[in-house]
Amino acid sequence: MHNTKLSKFITEDDIQKRVSEIGKLLTDQFKNSKDPLIAICVLKGSFMFYSDLTRHIDLDLSCEFLGVSSYHGASKSSGEVKMTLDLSTPIEGKNIILIEDIVDTGLTMNYLLKNLESRKPKKIVTVTLLHKPDASVIPCKIDHIGFKIENDFVVGYGLDYQGYYRNLPYIAQVQNIN
Ligand code: 5GP
Secondary structure (H helix, E strand, C coil): CCCCCEEEEECHHHHHHHHHHHHHHHHHHHCCCCCCEEEEEEECCCHHHHHHHHCCCCCCCEEEEEEEECCCCCCCCCCCCEEEECCCCCCCCCEEEEEEEEECCCHHHHHHHHHHHCCCCCEEEEEEEEECHHHCCCCCCCCEEEEECCCCCEEECCECECCECCCCCCEEEECCCC
16 A cells, blocks of 8 residues: 555564464363364454464364454444354354454454353353553453554554555554554
8 A cells, every 4th residue: 555654563473483372272272172163263354363373273173254343444443343244153062262363442352252152152262363451441351362562553464454454474563544
């Protein structure tokens, strides 16, 4: 995108190292359970993190996708969460790994947790690549965090600005965002 200046913030190597560590933790967490395991990708932002992370979970699992939108292409949260795509299967009695790209205000994660808990899964473990603790407006349960970051707008590795930059293999800050 012209007119935007990016500065690299978390390198591809650092992301991959952390993703593999979280994959090992999740493998250990679920390896003794006999209940079915479902990894849920929260679209669109977590598609890249999800596809890397699930490759590091050394267990039988099935893949499901949820679509939510909260930013509507802008750089500040609207506070509204809208489900744009639902799961294709019931999750009752199953173990769930809910995989998010970033927890900012916490509203999306809270909305998702309430929604999924009402479907009576056995257990939900939440994972986010990035967390902005200073932006939190509502406490929310996050079991695994890739990186804690400052309250700045970031793009790359699945995260967009006005639909762009999702394909970057690293995380960057946008210097001149309005
Ligand atoms: P929350 O509901 O926690 O405020 O926001 C969650 C959603 O807002 C994320 O899934 C993501 O789509 C978007 N978001 C929050 N912070 C950022 C950011 O720094 N960059 C981008 N690209 N999206 C963000």
